[in-house]
Every structure is written in structure tokens, then in C-alpha cells.
Amino acid sequence: MAMADPVPSQGPDKLRALGIVALNGMFDEMDAEGVLRQAAEDILPADLALVSSFGADSAVLLHIVSRVDPSLPVYFLETGKHFAETLEYVEQLKAELGLTNVIAVVPDPADLARFDPTGELWETDPDSCCHIRKTEPLEKVLSGYGGWVTGRKRFQTAERGVLPHFELTSDNRIKVNPLAYYTHDDIEAYKHRYGLPDHPLYHQGYKSIGCAPCTSAVAEGEDPRAGRWRGLDKRECGIHFDFNGQIAPTRKQAGKTKEMRLFKNGGFMADPWTDWVEALDPAEASYTHVPLDVFVAHREAFIASPHPLGLRVDPGHRVEDVEADMARFSSVAISFPAFGDGRGFSSARLVRERFGFQGEVRAVGDILADQVPFLRRCGIDAFVVANPATRQALENDAFAEVSLYYQPVGTRAEVPVGTRPFLRRALADA
Amino acid sequence: MYRYDEFDAAFVSERVAQFSDQVRRRISGELTEDQFRPLRLMNGLYLQLHAYMLRVAVPYGTLSSRQMRMLAHIARKYDRGYGHFTTRQNIQFNWPKLRDVPEILADLASVEMHAIQTSGNCIRNVTTDQFAGAAADEIIDPRPIAEIIRQWSSLHPEFTFLPRKFKIAITGSPNDRAAVKFHDIGLMAQTNGAGQVGWAVYVGGGLGRTPMIGKQINGFVPHEHLLAYLESILRVYNRYGRRDNKYKARIKILVHEEGLETIKAQVEEEFSHVRGGILTLPQTELDRIDAYFSPPAFIDSGVVSIDVEREKILDPAFGRFLVNNTFSHARQGYTSVTVSLKPIGGAPGDATAEQMDAVADIAERFSFDELRVSHEQNLVLPHVALSELRAVYQALAEAGLAEANAGEITDTITCPGLDFCALANARSIPIAQDISRRFADPERQREIGKLKIKISGCINACGHHHVGHIGILGVEKKGTELYQITVGGDGTEDAAVGKILGPGFVADEVPDAIERLVDAYIAQRESAEEPFIAAYRRLGDAPFKEALYGNG
Incomplete structure (x- = not known):
């Protein structure tokens, strides 16, 4: 059986995708325990973890974990912004359910010191706050697993309406959603049947509980998640951005909802970055790609800014001019105003290979589908593309890429083939 | 010659599959011509x-008999029974149907050939001396x-969208038969003081509307650093070459302007970073x-020489x-x-x-299965034993391929021109055919000696x-075709660009x-041993200008 013999964390494999389809047909909609058992024992033994918010209805999934494998790693995002009640609840559930492997994940202190020295980032820029407290720490942890378990349910948001039990992410890992088909009533019934304790705040009107500053109570009959980021057009924290390319818009941009324009890690997602606006005050710039010439002209101001900054490299820009400042940027956007202008290919290689930049390097602009494999070899790992054919190719991973390369480049994981010194193939296919 | 290993074979067949799919999408209408264009x-x-015209790469002009037979097969099955060998040592088929192209590419792949990078703004097929690996004067x-350059440049991820096409030529002999100084990069084998062989690198040569002679950018690059050095040049060109005007986008303009x-x-700055890195050979x-x-x-x-004088008497042809x-x-x-x-009156x-089949057979029997395509649009049997030369000649004659005019006035280089080219x-x-007929007499050709006529449309x-x-350039002036004549060009190590001496001629006047140019040369040469180009260098423009335009 193809799915019983997975090879975690390896390259795209259509057979595995087919296996996912089959898996999703195997379980009764409500058989959450069967789904988790299959995942933990057959598909990803010792390669599966769970992320729990220890929120209002986390107890159900954790109870299922305790029945399948109490030693399954359970990560708790200790953002430093939780209600005291949440932290108590963590200890209570650990004890009552006998969970032996609950691990707190904390934000990188350097990121906190840099981007949120006062602890008030949630107020001005909740997306960035989620990013440094949840998305980034979690990415570090989860990258070590072939898959992970979430507590997401179809009823929670419109975007989750088609959630399956098993998802194959673009980087070929598996997300397991045992509770995908559970309704709010099913959750309540389950809790009642097993006498599971509620979150201490649940009966005070908190139906969906995240960090304290961004969670409020909801009224009777209101959407349970309405209390999250209330007043903002934000419904997801960013850690589930990979879901089927269907993702909640994050926040209002000049009165217009942002499209899902960024392709990264195998799916389209809302872009936490915004385009540079002419004459923007350097002190105001946040999560924006600053054109290289503008950065050079106002270098001191940008260096002093506490906000996350990106770099935009246009054709003709000399990336050497900011080599010493690369650590200042969280993302580099290489622009391609016309597909025939290949200067960005060289810029990308210099940024990646010569300067050793580790963050996101995105290609932005007029990009043909057939250029994508070349761009990736030059170090590009994200795309913001208008061309519909290219978007479609990205979405379907439909690139007729030649899998052998005649020349080494130092930008992505490629390994020699045979004994020839210059022949390479992608590491994932090796 | 080079043989594909499993990796090369896999590379080419993947590429064929990829393009077959693109052709299918074009035929089904899924791709528009605009979208298909860069792909094709x-x-x-x-x-x-x-x-459609399909240009097939003949890497550095080297073919086996098996490959030549496949070209014959393609000409017969998918085209009108012939192919055209080009000044880039490639072959072009002028009449393939789009729906047949995937099959043609698959046929080519079966004999280790392809059409990758024979067009587009990328590094093109590397060309070389047609006598490479055989010539007595080779270093x-x-x-x-x-x-090695072919492999490095194949689908290079950084250099596939250059400002313009990029051509590299290489010669192992000090007598340059590959016109390396008229390429974007020319490589000339060089021995350094320590007796090691490496490469003198010329950059910025080219023909086209702005002919330039390549300039030496490095006198000696050892083998081990050659790829790193080439990558350095390409990166500088990719970053700084002009993209605002396609007529000024070749590296020759960058070198000229900067x-x-x-x-x-x-x-050198770029090389200082990449030297000794992953491209070290x-x-x-x-x-x-x-x-x-x-x-x-x-x-x-046992046969080490032929008495040519005796053979001339026995059989002048x-x-x-x-x-020759x-x-x-x-x-x-x-x-x-x-x-x-x-052939006299033929299309060069x-x-x-x-003929391709015949040459393949002859190469198999008499030349260790090897063939070459020259940039002068001829074929070469590189290794023929003197003892078998007569047999080779006869076999060629039977195939109508024994025209003994190599290097003479009727051995013109000619582009396809307005009969084919958009x-x-x-x-x-x-024009080539008219000149060929005019000078058909072998005795007349012998009298004239070595003279290269090259014609562009x-x-x-x-x-x-x-x-x-003698160069001939076809131009269009007020609805009529006019031919400008240049004198004194030279594609060898003594590189020179020909000079226009006056107004153009209509087609009928060209022969x-x-x-008149030829007669002026014969009248004024020091002896029959002084070839046309030497006489021109000694005499200057005047006598040739007078021959063309009279003494007015």
C-alpha cells in the first residue's frame, strides 16, 4: 500500500498525492481517532507532532491523542501573551490526560528584542506579532517532522469549509486534521461524553481563545472566532497559510482586501509584505520591500527603524551596494519588469550564493512558467506573479523541468550525480 | 568523439518530452503563438x-555516420529531401511540419543530437575548427x-535570458579557421612560459550591422579556471549589457562603449570571487x-605521400x-x-x-566513422588514409560530391537569404549561383587561387x-535589391573587416x-603565389575601386 510506506520530507511525488486522496476516502467523517491512529502509527511513525493552542476546544483533540499515543509530541506556542488561565489549563490537561510530551515553543528572543522591544507590536501590527511569536517559531519546530496534527474544523471559517482529513502540503509534508468534520455541537457532545474540563474562560464568553491582547469575548449566537483579532480583517494567524491555497485575507489594505498573491512553500497565500509606496517615510516602512536605491539614499533611517524590512532589487541595481546590510532584510524581492530581462537571475545568485542570504528571495513581475525552474536554481524561493499561466503552473506544480543539471550553482540543495564534477540533480530527487 | 552517457541521454529525452508537450499544447490552441514563441x-x-525551420545543433561541428544518416532520414521523411548546413556548423531543415517536430526531436535524441539553444538569447552552440583533432598545425x-563548455552552457539557469544571443568559438591551432575573433568570446590555444597549454580569451567580436574584431581580454587562462572565467564574462554581460536596443545588445557594443x-x-573582479570555486575543472x-x-x-x-604533380597529369580532376x-x-x-x-550553380x-547517406557511408568506410561540418558550409572527412584517397574521391564523385573547389572562388559562404529567411x-x-557559374571553369579558378567570397542577404x-x-551584402533600396561589395575582409588570426568601396550593384551586375575585381588582382599581383588578400593589403583600395567604378 503506497501510503503505508511513506518517505517523509522528500521531493514531490505524485504517488504520494494519490495516496492522500485514497486516505481521505478511508475514514468515516467522525472517526477522528482512526485518522490520528493511522497517521501516528502507519503513515508517519515517530515523525508526527501536534500543535495545540490549549484554547477553548483543544481538549477534544488532546483527549484523542491521549488514547492513541500519550507520548506524541504536543507543541504549545508560548507566545508570552497568553491569559494566565490558559497556562493553568495547559497544566490541568497535561495531568488529567496523562500527556507526557508537551513542549513549549517560545519566540526567538533576538526577534523580540528587535521587532517588539516594548511588547506592543500586537497593537500596531498584529500580523508581524503573529509572525514572530507563532509562525517563525513553529516553522523551526515543524520543519523537523514529516507531518503534523491540527485541530482545525470545517465549521470554523469559510476558508476551512473544504478541509479534508489529510492534506499534502506543497513541501510534501502531511497535515492531519482529525476533527475536520466536527461541528461545534459535536465538540460539545464529545467534551460532555468524556467529562473533559473546559478552558477557564470559556464560560465567560470566550469561545475561541488565542493570545490575551487579541482575544475578546463573543456574544451569544456570534461566530465563535469573531473574538479573535476583533475589528481587524484578520482571521488566521499565519501558521495555517498553506491550506489548499485557500487562506483568509489578513487585513485591510487601503480599503481593499489583499489578494492571495504570494506563492511560497507550495501554495498561494496572503502576502504579509506590501509594495513600496513612493515617498514613504523610512520610519513608517514596515513589511515593505524598499527599493535598493532608496535604501542606499536613506540608509541610516532604515537601519534605525524597528520594523521588519525587505529589499527590492530592480534590473540595473547593484546588489553589491547593500552587501554589508543584508542581515537587515527579512525578504528580498527581485523584480522582473519584462520576462526577457534576465538581470535578476544574476542578482538572485549573488544574493544567495555570494552574500549567503538565508531569508526569502522572491521573484516579482513578468515571469514565464518556463523560467520558474531556472529562477529556483538561482535561489528564488517565492513568487509574486501576475501572469495567469505562470500562476496556474505554480499552483499545479506543472513544470516540465529537466531533472539533471549540467552546471553547479550554489543556491539550493543540489547534489552531484555519479562521479561527474559538474552534474547535479535536486537533492529531493537524489 | 563524445558519446552520451546515461545522464546526457536522460537530459535530452526529458527535454524532448517537455517540448513535445509544448507543441501539443500549441496545436490544441492551449498556447498562443506569443506564448509558444519563446518556447519554440x-x-x-x-x-x-x-x-517552420528547425535548426539542429551539431556540437562543434562533429558528426558520426550514424548521426549523418539520421539527418538524411529526417530530410527524407519530414522535409523535402534535403538539409542546409550553416555557417554555425549546424544544419537547418526548412520545411518541417509543427506536428512532426516532436518526432524529429525524438529521432535526433536517439542518435544523441538535439536542437537545444540553437536560438534565443542564450549561449549558442560552440563552434570550432573543422579540422580539430586532425590538423597538423594544432597545439x-x-x-x-x-x-565541457557545451555541457556547462546547456540550460544554464543564469544565462538563458541574456541581452542577446551569445556565441563562443574555439580553436586549438594558431591558424584560426574558426573565426574566433568574430565571436562574442573567442578562445585560442596558447602555450605559456612554463610550456602549459591554456587559452587566450578574446571578447566582443562579431559581425552583423556593427562588425567588430574581438579584443584580447586575457592572454592565458588555464584549463582549470576556464569555466569560472567564462562565467565571469557572462555575468558581467548579463548584468551590464544593453537591453534598451536589440541592435546594441551584443557584448561587442558593451566592450566598445565601456x-x-x-x-x-x-x-577580473567577478573572477576573483568565482575563481577556485565550484567551476574549477x-x-x-x-x-x-x-x-x-x-x-x-x-x-x-606505407603510403606517406602522394605525388600530386603526377596525379595532375594522370587525372587533372x-x-x-x-x-584544394x-x-x-x-x-x-x-x-x-x-x-x-x-557544386557549380548549386545552393551553397x-x-x-x-548525399548525406553517401557521405555517411564513406566516413564509415574511410574516416573512422567521423565527419565534420565546417563554418564554410562544407563537410569534412577528418581522417582519410592517403592509400585510400583515390577510393574516397571516386565514392564522392559517384555521389556528386567531388567538387574540387575548396577555398577557391566558387566555394562561397552564403546565407539562405530572401528565398527562405524572414x-x-x-x-x-x-547571387552565389551566378558567381559560381561565371567562374565554373576549373582552370580559371586555379588561376585566381585562394579567394573567399561571402554573401549575406x-x-x-x-x-x-x-x-x-570579397564580401557581398544584399540590401533593399527603394524596392529593389542592391548588393554592396566589400574588399579586404579576413576571418582568420589576421582578422580584418572588409571595406565598402562605393555604391551597390543590382543583381545582374554583380558577376x-x-x-573586374578578380581581373584587377590578377593584373597587379606580384606572382601567382600572392593571394588576393595579400595583394589587396599591399595595393590598397585604389586599383579595386577603379576596377569597380572606373576612373571617374
């Missing part, structure tokens, strides 16, 4: 005046390095590739063939034979499927007219004009 160009498929066989010293400094790899090109199993037949169509071989008792594709560079302003093949100069001893 990357696979050598052009849209010409009348039909080193350039084919192993040419093959100056050699500036470009050299940029290349290990000796073991050079040895491995070298092994593919080791000399064939030569046999000592064979005698002429010996004089053989070239000194490094191995005693062997010679390289030029198979002229310039064209070969029928039957870019052309004027016809060029009929437009400013893009595919016919290399700038470097013809007379050429004849």
Missing part, C-alpha cells in the same frame, strides 16, 4: 517566410574543452572527456581535388578531406538526403560578408563586378 525558439524552431585538440579596460576590470574530468576524443586506431599503410580539398594531417599517411557542398551548404532584405543564393551577416576577401 529555445528548441531551435523558427517561423520562416514559408514554414591542442579543442573539442574536449568545447564539449572600453576593454573597464570590462576587463569588471570581469578537475584534471580527472578533463582526462575523462579527453578520452572520448582520443585519436582513432591509425594504420601505417583528381589532381585538383588533391590540391585535402588538408595536412597530424598523423603521417593521413589527410583531412573537404567535401564541398558548393545544401545536401540531399542521398529577416532577409535580398536574395543571396541566386541582410545586415545580420549570417553569410559573414564582412570577413570575405561582372566580381570579375
Whole structure:
């Protein structure tokens, strides 16, 4: 059986995708325990973890974990912004359910010191706050697993309406959603049947509980998640951005909802970055790609800014001019105003290979589908593309890429083939 | 010669599958011509005046008999029974149907050939001396390095969207038969003070509307650093080459506008970063590739020379063939034979499927299965034993391929011109045919001696007219085709660009004009030993200008 013999964390494999389809047909909609058992024992033994918010209805999934494998790693995002009640609840559930492997994940202190020295980032820029407290720490942890378990349910948001039990992410890992088909009533019934304790705040009107500053109570009959980021057009924290390319818009941009324009890690997602606006005050710039010439002209101001900054490299820009400042940027956007202008290919290689930049390097602009494999070899790992054919190719991973390369480049994981010194193939296919 | 290993074979067949899918999508209407265009160009498929044209790469001009037979098969099955060998040592098929192209590419792949990078703004097929690996005057066989460059440049992720196309030529001999100084990069084998062989690198040469002679950017790059050095040049060009005007986008313009010293400094800066890195060529790899090109199993037949004077008396036609169509071989008792594709009145560079098959058979029997395509649009049997030369001649004669005019006035280089090419302003093949008929008499050709006429049907100069001893450029003026005549061009190590001496001629006047130039040369040469180009250098423009335009 193809799915019983997975090879975690390896390259795209259509057979595995087919296996996912089959898996999703195997379980009764409500058989959450069967789904988790299959995942933990057959598909990803010792390669599966769970992320729990220890929120209002986390107890159900954790109870299922305790029945399948109490030693399954359970990560708790200790953002430093939780209600005291949440932290108590963590200890209570650990004890009552006998969970032996609950691990707190904390934000990188350097990121906190840099981007949120006062602890008030949630107020001005909740997306960035989620990013440094949840998305980034979690990415570090989860990258070590072939898959992970979430507590997401179809009823929670419109975007989750088609959630399956098993998802194959673009980087070929598996997300397991045992509770995908559970309704709010099913959750309540389950809790009642097993006498599971509620979150201490649940009966005070908190139906969906995240960090304290961004969670409020909801009224009777209101959407349970309405209390999250209330007043903002934000419904997801960013850690589930990979879901089927269907993702909640994050926040209002000049009165217009942002499209899902960024392709990264195998799916389209809302872009936490915004385009540079002419004459923007350097002190105001946040999560924006600053054109290289503008950065050079106002270098001191940008260096002093506490906000996350990106770099935009246009054709003709000399990336050497900011080599010493690369650590200042969280993302580099290489622009391609016309597909025939290949200067960005060289810029990308210099940024990646010569300067050793580790963050996101995105290609932005007029990009043909057939250029994508070349761009990736030059170090590009994200795309913001208008061309519909290219978007479609990205979405379907439909690139007729030649899998052998005649020349080494130092930008992505490629390994020699045979004994020839210059022949390479992608590491994932090796 | 180089043989594909499993990796090369996999690479090419994947590429064929990829393009087949693209063709299918084009035929089904899923791709528009606009979307298809960059894809087909990357696979050598052009849209010409009348039909698609498929350009097949003959890497550094080297073919086996099996490959030549496949070209014949393609000409017969998918085309109109012939192919056209080009000045880029490639072959073009002028009449393929789009739906057949995937099958053609699959057929090519079955004999280790492809059409990758024969067009588009990328690094094109590397060209070299047609006598490489055989010539007596060679310092080193350039084919192993040419093959290494071919591999490095194949689908290079950084250099596939350059400002413009990019051509590299390489010669292992100090007598340049590959016109390396008229390429974007020219490599010339060089021995340094320590006796090591490496490469003098020339950059910024080219023909087209702005002919330039390449300038030496580095006097000696050792084998091990050559790829790193090339990558440095390409990166500087990719970043700084002009993209605002396609006519000023070649590297020759960058070198010309910025100056050699500036470009050299940029290349050296880049080289300082990449030198000694992942592109360092290990000796073991050079040895491995070298092994593919080791000399064939030569046999000592006992015949080490031919009495040409005696043969001339016995059979003047064979005698002429010996004089013109053989070239000194490094191995005693062997010679390289030029198979002229310039029959009197024919279309230069064209070969029928039957001729290709015949040449393949002859190469298999008499030349260790090896063939070459020359940039002068002829074929070469590189390793023919002197003892078998007569048999080779007879076999060629039977196939209609024994035209003994190599290097003579009727051995013209000619682009396809307005008869085929969408870019052309004027016809060029009929001009070549007229000249060929005018000078058909072998005695007349012998009297004239070595004289290279090169003809282009437009400013893009595919016919290399700038470097013809006599060059002819077709232009269109007020609805009529006019032909400008240049004198004094030279594509060898003594590189020179020909000079226009006056106004152009209509087509009918061209043969007379050429004849007047030739007569002026014969009248004023010091002796029959002084070739046209030497006489021109000694005499200057005046007598030739007078021959063309009179004494007014």
C-alpha cells in the first residue's frame, strides 16, 4: 500500500498525492481517532507532532491523542501573551490526560528584542506579532517532522469549509486534521461524553481563545472566532497559510482586501509584505520591500527603524551596494519588469550564493512558467506573479523541468550525480 | 568523439518530452503563438517566410555516420529531401511540419543530437575548427574543452535570458579557421612560459550591422579556471549589457562603449570571487572527456605521400581535388578531406538526403566513422588514409560530391537569404549561383587561387560578408535589391573587416563586378603565389575601386 510506506520530507511525488486522496476516502467523517491512529502509527511513525493552542476546544483533540499515543509530541506556542488561565489549563490537561510530551515553543528572543522591544507590536501590527511569536517559531519546530496534527474544523471559517482529513502540503509534508468534520455541537457532545474540563474562560464568553491582547469575548449566537483579532480583517494567524491555497485575507489594505498573491512553500497565500509606496517615510516602512536605491539614499533611517524590512532589487541595481546590510532584510524581492530581462537571475545568485542570504528571495513581475525552474536554481524561493499561466503552473506544480543539471550553482540543495564534477540533480530527487 | 552517457541521454529525452508537450499544447490552441514563441525558439524552431525551420545543433561541428544518416532520414521523411548546413556548423531543415517536430526531436535524441539553444538569447552552440583533432598545425585538440563548455552552457539557469544571443568559438591551432575573433568570446590555444597549454580569451567580436574584431581580454587562462572565467564574462554581460536596443545588445557594443579596460576590470573582479570555486575543472574530468576524443586506431599503410604533380597529369580532376580539398594531417599517411557542398550553380551548404547517406557511408568506410561540418558550409572527412584517397574521391564523385573547389572562388559562404529567411532584405543564393557559374571553369579558378567570397542577404551577416576577401551584402533600396561589395575582409588570426568601396550593384551586375575585381588582382599581383588578400593589403583600395567604378 503506497501510503503505508511513506518517505517523509522528500521531493514531490505524485504517488504520494494519490495516496492522500485514497486516505481521505478511508475514514468515516467522525472517526477522528482512526485518522490520528493511522497517521501516528502507519503513515508517519515517530515523525508526527501536534500543535495545540490549549484554547477553548483543544481538549477534544488532546483527549484523542491521549488514547492513541500519550507520548506524541504536543507543541504549545508560548507566545508570552497568553491569559494566565490558559497556562493553568495547559497544566490541568497535561495531568488529567496523562500527556507526557508537551513542549513549549517560545519566540526567538533576538526577534523580540528587535521587532517588539516594548511588547506592543500586537497593537500596531498584529500580523508581524503573529509572525514572530507563532509562525517563525513553529516553522523551526515543524520543519523537523514529516507531518503534523491540527485541530482545525470545517465549521470554523469559510476558508476551512473544504478541509479534508489529510492534506499534502506543497513541501510534501502531511497535515492531519482529525476533527475536520466536527461541528461545534459535536465538540460539545464529545467534551460532555468524556467529562473533559473546559478552558477557564470559556464560560465567560470566550469561545475561541488565542493570545490575551487579541482575544475578546463573543456574544451569544456570534461566530465563535469573531473574538479573535476583533475589528481587524484578520482571521488566521499565519501558521495555517498553506491550506489548499485557500487562506483568509489578513487585513485591510487601503480599503481593499489583499489578494492571495504570494506563492511560497507550495501554495498561494496572503502576502504579509506590501509594495513600496513612493515617498514613504523610512520610519513608517514596515513589511515593505524598499527599493535598493532608496535604501542606499536613506540608509541610516532604515537601519534605525524597528520594523521588519525587505529589499527590492530592480534590473540595473547593484546588489553589491547593500552587501554589508543584508542581515537587515527579512525578504528580498527581485523584480522582473519584462520576462526577457534576465538581470535578476544574476542578482538572485549573488544574493544567495555570494552574500549567503538565508531569508526569502522572491521573484516579482513578468515571469514565464518556463523560467520558474531556472529562477529556483538561482535561489528564488517565492513568487509574486501576475501572469495567469505562470500562476496556474505554480499552483499545479506543472513544470516540465529537466531533472539533471549540467552546471553547479550554489543556491539550493543540489547534489552531484555519479562521479561527474559538474552534474547535479535536486537533492529531493537524489 | 563524445558519446552520451546515461545522464546526457536522460537530459535530452526529458527535454524532448517537455517540448513535445509544448507543441501539443500549441496545436490544441492551449498556447498562443506569443506564448509558444519563446518556447519554440529555445528548441531551435523558427517561423520562416514559408514554414517552420528547425535548426539542429551539431556540437562543434562533429558528426558520426550514424548521426549523418539520421539527418538524411529526417530530410527524407519530414522535409523535402534535403538539409542546409550553416555557417554555425549546424544544419537547418526548412520545411518541417509543427506536428512532426516532436518526432524529429525524438529521432535526433536517439542518435544523441538535439536542437537545444540553437536560438534565443542564450549561449549558442560552440563552434570550432573543422579540422580539430586532425590538423597538423594544432597545439591542442579543442573539442574536449568545447564539449565541457557545451555541457556547462546547456540550460544554464543564469544565462538563458541574456541581452542577446551569445556565441563562443574555439580553436586549438594558431591558424584560426574558426573565426574566433568574430565571436562574442573567442578562445585560442596558447602555450605559456612554463610550456602549459591554456587559452587566450578574446571578447566582443562579431559581425552583423556593427562588425567588430574581438579584443584580447586575457592572454592565458588555464584549463582549470576556464569555466569560472567564462562565467565571469557572462555575468558581467548579463548584468551590464544593453537591453534598451536589440541592435546594441551584443557584448561587442558593451566592450566598445565601456572600453576593454573597464570590462576587463569588471570581469577580473567577478573572477576573483568565482575563481577556485565550484567551476574549477578537475584534471580527472578533463582526462575523462579527453578520452572520448582520443585519436582513432591509425594504420601505417606505407603510403606517406602522394605525388600530386603526377596525379595532375594522370587525372587533372583528381589532381585538383588533391590540391584544394585535402588538408595536412597530424598523423603521417593521413589527410583531412573537404567535401564541398558548393557544386557549380548549386545552393551553397545544401545536401540531399542521398548525399548525406553517401557521405555517411564513406566516413564509415574511410574516416573512422567521423565527419565534420565546417563554418564554410562544407563537410569534412577528418581522417582519410592517403592509400585510400583515390577510393574516397571516386565514392564522392559517384555521389556528386567531388567538387574540387575548396577555398577557391566558387566555394562561397552564403546565407539562405530572401528565398527562405524572414529577416532577409535580398536574395543571396541566386547571387552565389551566378558567381559560381561565371567562374565554373576549373582552370580559371586555379588561376585566381585562394579567394573567399561571402554573401549575406541582410545586415545580420549570417553569410559573414564582412570577413570575405570579397564580401557581398544584399540590401533593399527603394524596392529593389542592391548588393554592396566589400574588399579586404579576413576571418582568420589576421582578422580584418572588409571595406565598402562605393555604391551597390543590382543583381545582374554583380558577376561582372566580381570579375573586374578578380581581373584587377590578377593584373597587379606580384606572382601567382600572392593571394588576393595579400595583394589587396599591399595595393590598397585604389586599383579595386577603379576596377569597380572606373576612373571617374
